[in-house]
Amino acid sequence: MASKSSRSMLTGPFFRFGLPMLGLVVAGSLGLKEFMSLRVSMRDDKARAMTEKEVKSLSNKPKQQFNLEGELRRLHGQLDIETWEQTRVPRPKYKEVAPE
Numbered sequence: 001m002a003s004k005s006s007r008s009m010l011t012g013p014f015f016r017f018g019l020p021m022l023g024l025v026v027a028g029s030l031g032l033k034e035f036m037s038l039r040v041s042m043r044d045d046k047a048r049a050m051t052e053k054e055v056k057s058l059s060n061k062p063k064q065q066f067n068l069e070g071e072l073r074r075l076h077g078q079l080d081i082e083t084w085e086q087t088r089v090p091r092p093k094y095k096e097v098a099p100e
Helices: 002-010 013-048 052-059 068-078
Strands: none
């Protein structure tokens, strides 16, 4: 009797469908972890492979402070907002489709 119940337990739906599904999920998780670690390590290697000239060119650039009022003055100098004219943008030409 014990062997009959254990046999039916091994052929139950969990062992036929659930256990393989769990195995695939765990294997996929481990595989993705390996692929992601490889991707990150390759990106780090690429960043470390910069030459001294590239590093110096990045670090020697003077950094300018962003000033909103200064940017607004610069844009007002480029645009003439006192004498502007509204113009219509031409529509694209479409092929006319005959009604069916």
